[in-house]
Structure formats: structure tokens, C-alpha cells
Amino acid sequence: MIQIAKKVGRPFSENPKEIRITVRIDKKHNDILEDYSEKNNVTKNEAVRRGIEKLDEKNK
Template structure:
């Protein structure tokens, strides 16, 4: 069986998560995506990276 080939990338995304949002969070996400012209997953990645500053012992 051969490995399925997709678009080559330097940063493969091999982890999948699912989230449930309240109405306010959903609206914020949609507005951000519209303004920045990014998809929801890219917006989520950006949000997660902003959390790095809050970590202890960076």
C-alpha cells in the first residue's frame, strides 16, 4: 500500500482538534477571519501562538 501524497509542505499539520464555541466566540472568529482574510484554522493557530506569551518559563 502506497502512502497518500498531498501538497508538499515544510510545516505538516498532523494533529486534529475539535472545539465547541459559544455565540460570542463564534462571532469573534468569523469577524477576524473576514477582516484578515484567513480561514478558521489559520485564525485558531494564530490565537494559540499568542498564548505562548502567557506560559511560565517561556
């Protein structure tokens, strides 16, 4: 009987982040982003995603 080994590594995400963007911001906006991230215990990436969600809410 042949045993097949299970794959090792991270499990697949239900919502993979496949799109990468790059933005340049000034010190003021970076300070705002860092302050929000620290106060809410999230990464800068997550803070930006939350900001984008807020934009979507305003458009409805």
C-alpha cells in the first residue's frame, strides 16, 4: 500500500490578496496611518483596506 503525504504549508485563503498596489504618501498621511494602525492594533495594509471599505459605504 502506498501512502501519499499531505502537503505541508499554509492553508489556502478564502479571500486571497492577489492585487498589489503602491502609493506614495507624505509624512502627514503616514503619521495618520501609523497612529490609526497602532491604536487599532492592525497593520497598515489592514488600515488601508478599512479606509477603502469606508469609501464604498459612502457611495451607497
